[in-house]
Amino acid sequence: MSDDKLLxxxxxxxxxxxxxxxxxxxxxxxxxxxxxxxLGIVGESGSGKTVLSRTIMGLQPRVNTTVxxxxxxxxxxxxxASENDKRTIWGTEVAMVFQDPMTSLNPVMRIGKQIDEALxxxxxxxxxxxxxxxxxxxxxVGIPSPAQRYxxxxxxxxxxxxxxxxxxxxxxxxxxxxxxxxxxxxxxVTIQAQILNLLDELKxxxxxxxxxxxxDLGVVATRTSRIVVMYAGRIVETGTTRxxxxxxxxxxxxxxxxxxxxVSNKSHTRLVTIxxxxxxxLDLSPGCSFAPRCKYxxxxxxxxxxxxxxxxxxxxxxxxWNPLPVNAEATLP
Amino acid sequence: xxxxxxxxxxLMVERPEKSEPLGLFFxxxxxxxxLNIFGAIFANVLPLQNPLFGNxxxxxxxxxxxxxxxxxxxxxxxxxxxxxxxxxxxTVGLGAILIGYGIGAPLGMLAAYRRGRFDAILTTIMYLLxxxxxxxxxxxxxxxxxxxxxxxxxxxxxIASVPLVYRVIRTATLSVATKDYVIAAKVxxxxxxxxxxxxLLPNIAPIALSFFLIGVATIIILEGALAFLGLSVNPPTPxxxxxxxxxxxxxxxxxxxxxFPSLALCLFLIALNFIGDRIxxxxxxTEVKL
Amino acid sequence: xxRYLTKRLMLLVGIVFVISVGSFYLIHLLPGNPATVIxxxxxxxxxxxxxxxxxxxxxxxxxxxFVWLGNILHGNLGISFISQTTVSSVIRSALPIDGExxxxxxxxxxxxxxxxxxxxxxxxxxxxxxxxxxxxxxLLSIPPYILIVVLVLFISIKLGVSATGPxxxxxxxxxxxxxxxxxxLPAFTLATGSFVVYYRVLRSDLIATLxxxxxxMARSKGLSQRRIMWRHAFxxxxxxxxxxxxxxxxxxxxxxxxxxxxxxxPGLGYTLILAxxxxxxxxxxxxxxxxxxxxxxxxxxxxxxxxxVDPRISRE
Numbered sequence: 001m002s003d004d005k006l007l008x009x010x011x012x013x014x015x016x017x018x019x020x021x022x023x024x025x026x027x028x029x030x031x032x033x034x035x036x037x038x039l040g041i042v043g044e045s046g047s048g049k050t051v052l053s054r055t056i057m058g059l060q061p062r063v064n065t066t067v068x069x070x071x072x073x074x075x076x077x078x079x080x081a082s083e084n085d086k087r088t089i090w091g092t093e094v095a096m097v098f099q100d101p102m103t104s105l106n107p108v109m110r111i112g113k114q115i116d117e118a119l120x121x122x123x124x125x126x127x128x129x130x131x132x133x134x135x136x137x138x139x140x141v142g143i144p145s146p147a148q149r150y151x152x153x154x155x156x157x158x159x160x161x162x163x164x165x166x167x168x169x170x171x172x173x174x175x176x177x178x179x180x181x182x183x184x185x186x187x188x189v190t191i192q193a194q195i196l197n198l199l200d201e202l203k204x205x206x207x208x209x210x211x212x213x214x215x216d217l218g219v220v221a222t223r224t225s226r227i228v229v230m231y232a233g234r235i236v237e238t239g240t241t242r243x244x245x246x247x248x249x250x251x252x253x254x255x256x257x258x259x260x261x262x263v264s265n266k267s268h269t270r271l272v273t274i275x276x277x278x279x280x281x282l283d284l285s286p287g288c289s290f291a292p293r294c295k296y297x298x299x300x301x302x303x304x305x306x307x308x309x310x311x312x313x314x315x316x317x318x319x320x321w322n323p324l325p326v327n328a329e330a331t332l333p
Numbered sequence: 334x335x336x337x338x339x340x341x342x343x344l345m346v347e348r349p350e351k352s353e354p355l356g357l358f359f360x361x362x363x364x365x366x367x368l369n370i371f372g373a374i375f376a377n378v379l380p381l382q383n384p385l386f387g388n389x390x391x392x393x394x395x396x397x398x399x400x401x402x403x404x405x406x407x408x409x410x411x412x413x414x415x416x417x418x419x420x421x422x423x424t425v426g427l428g429a430i431l432i433g434y435g436i437g438a439p440l441g442m443l444a445a446y447r448r449g450r451f452d453a454i455l456t457t458i459m460y461l462l463x464x465x466x467x468x469x470x471x472x473x474x475x476x477x478x479x480x481x482x483x484x485x486x487x488x489x490x491x492i493a494s495v496p497l498v499y500r501v502i503r504t505a506t507l508s509v510a511t512k513d514y515v516i517a518a519k520v521x522x523x524x525x526x527x528x529x530x531x532x533l534l535p536n537i538a539p540i541a542l543s544f545f546l547i548g549v550a551t552i553i554i555l556e557g558a559l560a561f562l563g564l565s566v567n568p569p570t571p572x573x574x575x576x577x578x579x580x581x582x583x584x585x586x587x588x589x590x591x592x593f594p595s596l597a598l599c600l601f602l603i604a605l606n607f608i609g610d611r612i613x614x615x616x617x618x619t620e621v622k623l
Numbered sequence: 624x625x626r627y628l629t630k631r632l633m634l635l636v637g638i639v640f641v642i643s644v645g646s647f648y649l650i651h652l653l654p655g656n657p658a659t660v661i662x663x664x665x666x667x668x669x670x671x672x673x674x675x676x677x678x679x680x681x682x683x684x685x686x687x688x689f690v691w692l693g694n695i696l697h698g699n700l701g702i703s704f705i706s707q708t709t710v711s712s713v714i715r716s717a718l719p720i721d722g723e724x725x726x727x728x729x730x731x732x733x734x735x736x737x738x739x740x741x742x743x744x745x746x747x748x749x750x751x752x753x754x755x756x757x758x759x760x761x762l763l764s765i766p767p768y769i770l771i772v773v774l775v776l777f778i779s780i781k782l783g784v785s786a787t788g789p790x791x792x793x794x795x796x797x798x799x800x801x802x803x804x805x806x807x808l809p810a811f812t813l814a815t816g817s818f819v820v821y822y823r824v825l826r827s828d829l830i831a832t833l834x835x836x837x838x839x840m841a842r843s844k845g846l847s848q849r850r851i852m853w854r855h856a857f858x859x860x861x862x863x864x865x866x867x868x869x870x871x872x873x874x875x876x877x878x879x880x881x882x883x884x885x886x887x888x889p890g891l892g893y894t895l896i897l898a899x900x901x902x903x904x905x906x907x908x909x910x911x912x913x914x915x916x917x918x919x920x921x922x923x924x925x926x927x928x929x930x931x932v933d934p935r936i937s938r939e
Binding site for chain 3: 457470473476558561581599
């Protein structure tokens with residue numbers, strides 16, 4: 001329990017055995033998280049952020065999957081723990097808000113029962129108390145007439161309402177750490193902001209820490225204190241939100257920023273796209289995974305993998321042989 | 334595999350490998366089915382004894398060099414009767430399923446491709462027919478439609494199988510017809526005929542073939558049941574079903590008489606089912622719910 | 624829900640109509656005069672004349688259908704010319720036997736299939752799954768008539784117990800122990816066939832369900848594996864199981880017919896086969912009609928249950 005951090009991740013690596021060979025989805029990821037902090041994990045789809053968030057809490061698939069390194073949640077070592085042991089922290093210490101509310105709720109179970117269940121099994125509440133608490137939770141996440149909705153099936157609710165239910169389930173046992181994996185991807189833009197604001201508000205109210213996983217830098221800009229940028233299963237840059245936005249050194253971070261739309265842009269501004277495609281994880285080059293798509297790449301980039309190294313600001317680190325100059329801010333469009 | 338995303342990886346780890354080899358047992362089964370069909374076609378040419386000739390000096394004899402499978406209660410050669418008996422089972426199985434596919438498959442494909450009212454009406458009719466218990470219907474029609482013949486049996490079972498084939502083919506086509514490349518072909522102005530034959534047919538072929546084989550197996554079981562009920566071909570023409578049925582009465586004197594046709598029937602069914610199942614899993618299509 | 628059920632009910636009426644037309648027409652498939660068919664060859668001209676009038680045989684065929692339908696609706700299925708009793712009484716005495724065999728067999732089949740499928744699906748391609756898979760596959764390829772012959776052989780020769788026969792059958796009310804004894808063999812045979820189907824359907828559906836995101840979600844709540852399997856995976860998958868059971872009923876009846884015939888248990892199947900062999904066509908017609916309507920009714924019942932289990936279906 002170093003410095004009483006809520007989460008300490010060290011050299012976390014997740015490998016899947018597939019028909020095409022071993023696939024390392026998360027490689028040597030290290031970071032930590034303070035209590036009551038919000039951290040963003042950002043990357044393109046396929047960068048390993050979903051697998052990382054699941055591995056942190058030990059929720060990776062049970063077969064053909066190998067995890068090494070360490071992930072300590074409030075003093076509990078997740079890596080290597082049995083399913084039975086992990087169950088003691090799931091829900092109560094760490095909980096997850098899933099990506100797609102259309103598939104993450106059991107379609108044949110009333111939503112109230114899906115909330116109840118956690119309360120009764122994990123907290124040992126009786127049927128009546130659990131129901132009362134479930135209705136409270138539904139109200140907390142902003143579902144109108146919660147007592148009636150308690151008996152609804154997921155299919156009878158809209159996507160936004162379902163995601164609120166998913167959040168209510170995650171909050172049921174008052175976890176200290178909430179993992180939110182692309183919590184708004186499947187929703188309409190107008191609903192997205194509502195859900196994100198709700199998460200923010202709940203975080204303050206319930207004194208939680210939140211890990212917000214997303215591909216959208218706009219989502220994390222104002223809501224997180226620190227950001228981890230991932231590419232091909234590795235952290236390529238990390239630092240405070242401010243540093244990542246304004247003092248980034250890794251060309252990939254720059255590319256990601258340039259490709260997300262900004263309100264300050266003049267109308268009809270062309271978005272910059274990142275050339276090429278995410279790498280094939282089964283066939284990675286020995287060098288920097290981003291090198292094939294990077295305009296600054298040199299011979300060294302293709303042959304040798306850069307490790308994370310510190311930049312000038314405290315806590316800011318990046319993995320690049322040819323980093324952008326320190327005053328990168330000035331060159332932002 | 335050029336662009337392999339993590340989401341795919343996470344899915345793949347929980348699934349068996351996509352194109353696993355068919356395996357030795359698969360080819361043994363194919364060989365076995367081939368051998369049976371060969372035997373059924375060339376039974377008269379093969380060095381077999383006359384299946385109808387009763388040698389009264391050798392009744393209920395166990396397996397020997399002269400009669401490899403022994404003889405029955407009338408002194409007829411069991412091996413020869415088993416080989417000739419396969420004719421009835423295989424003819425009924427293949428003939429009926431061909432009728433089922435001949436009518437059901439084109440209708441199912443067309444309905445799934447056209448959709449609209451054509452599909453709605455046809456599907457309702459087929460579901461009406463499907464709800465009518467096919468086996469009972471078969472028994473009923475065959476018991477009234479006398480005199481019975483192999484041809485009538487094939488026609489009745491074949492027609493009874495149409496709604497089932499229709500449903501399988503329609504479901505399979507439907508899942509392909511909504512894929513982007515089919516829509517793309519439509520947009521590019523490909524003719525219906527071309528889309529049906531070049532885009533849809535190759536994609537549903539594995540399911541169609543798989544269900545074809547399993548269908549043959551199911552119909553062979555049904556033919557055996559009809560033989561037990563006295564609704565299939567009349568003795569003395571041998572069929573696996575009526576051989577087993579006749580053997581029941583002399584079970585205590587001659588176990589071989591029931592054993593060999595039963596064995597032949599079961600092995601043939603196992604082979605057919607296995608090939609069908611393997612083709613389905615080889616092409617990685619989820620089990621069509623029947 | 625109500626709308627869905629009304630729709631199904633209308634379909635049910637349609638199916639029963641088709642069945643009644645089919646059953647009615649059966650008699651006309653026979654070569655020769657329906658009166659001869661119904662009364663047998665030794666019938667007197669007077670009896671024929673009465674029947675002609677009764678069935679309206681001189682009228683056009685669609686009118687004959689309505690006369691026939693009117694009789695059926697009054698419970699009048701005609702008279703068996705072999706036993707000279709009403710067809711409906713023949714059916715009434717035989718039907719409970721089929722019902723009992725099927726119910727026992729289904730209890731056995733579900734009791735065996737559900738735990739084994741759950742076990743298999745938990746570790747697909749594990750050793751247990753492979754053994755169960757191979758076993759079910761082999762059983763799938765053994766027709767009931769072979770299975771029953773083997774069982775009878777085994778019981779009568781190895782165990783020295785005489786095989787069941789018509790004398791062995793006693794009704795449940797008279798002596799329920801002997802009754803269950805005499806029906807255990809047919810029920811077991813039918814259960815084996817059903818088990819294979821249910822095991823395979825449930826296993827493959829469970830494996831698919833276990834890949835769903837809501838299962839991972841249930842895991843993340845810290846629920847036990849047992850709870851996840853039963854509460855979260857089994858219920859959605861049981862829809863496939865019930866569907867399979869519904870489709871299986873028709874086949875089950877037919878298999879039951881053969882088993883009854885082989886063991887000489889006087890259920891519907893046995894009665895049907897005797898009637899076919901003695902050309903007692905009104906009995907055949909009556910049984911075909913009854914059984915078809917029952918199968919359809921059972922399907923409808925299963926539809927209703929599936930609807931309760933999975934609320935998604937009626938919303939589609």
